Amino acid sequence: MRKTIAFVVFLCVCLLAASALAKPRYPIKAADYRKTITTRVESIWARMEKKLDFHNVSPDRKKTIRHAFDDAVKEVWVEVDKASLDGNITRDEALKVSAVTSGIRGKVRGKLASEKKAQAAADKPAPKTTAEKTAATRVATDKPAPKKTDEAAVKSKDKGKTSPASKKGQDVHKPISGDEAKAAHHRSDAKAKGAEPSSDELE
Secondary structure (H helix, E strand, C coil): CHHHHHHHHHHHHHHHHHHHHHCCCCCEEHHHHHHHHHHHHHHHHHHHHHHHHHCCCCHHHHHHHHHHHHHHHHHHHHHHHHHCCCCEECHHHHHHHHHHHHCHHHHHHHHHHHHHHHHHHHHCCCCCCHHHHHHHHHHHHHCCCCCCCHHHHHHHHCCCECCHHHHHCCCCCCCECHHHHHHHHHHHHHHHHCCCCCHHHHC
16 A cells, blocks of 8 residues: 555656646746757758768758758747847747747758759740741641652552563553453463463453
8 A cells, every 4th residue: 555655646746847847937038048049940950961961962052052041040030039029938939939940941942942943944945935836837837748759659559460461561560350360370371381271261
């Protein structure tokens, strides 16, 4: 029973101590709060610089990033100056400053991204006006169709078969029907055998 009571008393003391340590005591003196914010801003830059060193960022690019960082931090100092006019920082004023401080890296990224887009737009050639586009389409549509070459014209005409008899001086490209082709084939077979084809074979 004594152990249980001792444990409950110990637990109550721990909870009271934790609650006392967890709640910052407001109002805070403005000078102390400014030191706290200065430390926080320096730690944010130290983390960013460590990442830049890890990724081997050039010194010129680091200067650009530092300049964007300083521009983002100016808003923090404006909020701190507003909050410390009366010499004390209340909880609500501290929450406003914390909200601005937590958005520093996002503002730096946003500024760098907008600068990159602006640089890309400057490097890109100017878009064509509508008059230039219509002139280009007219030129493209006014071009005549390519003429067929003589070989293409001959091939398109010669879709039929030619007879072996045409090799003897007749027109080589003259189309023949299937019956004429059979008759010419029989004649060539008969000549090879030495016999004259009959009139039935010719028809």
